Amino acid sequence: MTAIKICGLTTPETLDAALDAGADFVGAVVFPQSPRHIVPDRAARLFERARGRAKIVAVTVDAEDALLDEIARTLKPDFIQLHGAETPVRAERARAVTGAGMIKALPIRRGDDFAAADEWDYHADHLMFDAKPPEGAVLPGGVGHRFDWTLLGDRVFRHPWFLAGGLNPDNVGEALRITGAPMVDVSSGVESAPGVKDAGRIAAFIQNARRT
Numbered sequence: 529m530t531a532i533k534i535c536g537l538t539t540p541e542t543l544d545a546a547l548d549a550g551a552d553f554v555g556a557v558v559f560p561q562s563p564r565h566i567v568p569d570r571a572a573r574l575f576e577r578a579r580g581r582a583k584i585v586a587v588t589v590d591a592e593d594a595l596l597d598e599i600a601r602t603l604k605p606d607f608i609q610l611h612g613a614e615t616p617v618r619a620e621r622a623r624a625v626t627g628a629g630m631i632k633a634l635p636i637r638r639g640d641d642f643a644a645a646d647e648w649d650y651h652a653d654h655l656m657f658d659a660k661p662p663e664g665a666v667l668p669g670g671v672g673h674r675f676d677w678t679l680l681g682d683r684v685f686r687h688p689w690f691l692a693g694g695l696n697p698d699n700v701g702e703a704l705r706i707t708g709a710p711m712v713d714v715s716s717g718v719e720s721a722p723g724v725k726d727a728g729r730i731a732a733f734i735q736n737a738r739r740t
């Protein structure tokens with residue numbers, strides 16, 4: 529069965545919508561420039577209801593040790609998602625500081641962007657293939673931009689991996705049929721406005737992904 533991550537949750541109502549619909553991973557974005565930003569302390573209180581029901585993911589961008597440590601002490605995530613330009617050395621440091629599993633997002637625009645997966649496959653528990661944002665974008669993720677799914681072809685990776693970028697309730701079925709992705713991730717595609725999650729769209733996304 530396809531594993532599903534709903535990212536950028538900030539309210540009890542929408543977190544409950546994701547949990548009740550059967551999300552496998554729920555994400556808190558700790559990145560001040562994001563409309564989905566949530567400080568670790570507040571994320572800890574919000575996401576406690578998810579513990580044991582879904583894996584809790586802290587999404588970070590080139591985070592310093594101090595922030596990683598704060599996230600580990602407060603939110604206690606199951607996974608740290610690295611969504612910046614981290615090196616494998618920094619990633620191993622993030623794993624050591626947090627004690628959490630690791631998801632590494634790799635930006636994809638062209639086929640040769642998958643080359644980075646060769647090395648990262650030996651460090652990360654899960655890779656996330658996300659669309660490279662358009663030039664000038666402020667955020668490295670959560671921008672609703674998709675890449676050409678056929679680029680995945682018949683590539684094989686060591687661990688189950690996430691498909692991300694521009695997914696929504698209407699296209700997740702087609703995305704799964706084309707890519708055979710074992711895991712999918714969505715953020716802006718289940719929102720009514722930037723940073724405003726929509727419970728109905730979350731439920732529809734999970735239902736349509738499961739149906740495929």
Ligand SMILES: O=C(O)c1ccccc1NCC(=O)[C@H](O)[C@H](O)COP(=O)(O)O
Nearest residue numbers: 535562669670671672693694714715716
């Ligand atoms: O969602 C954000 O605001 C964000 C900010 C900074 C780094 C990563 C971010 N999101 C990471 C995710 O896992 C998103 O779900 C992923 O990029 C897909 O986003 P979308 O295209 O909006 O579905």
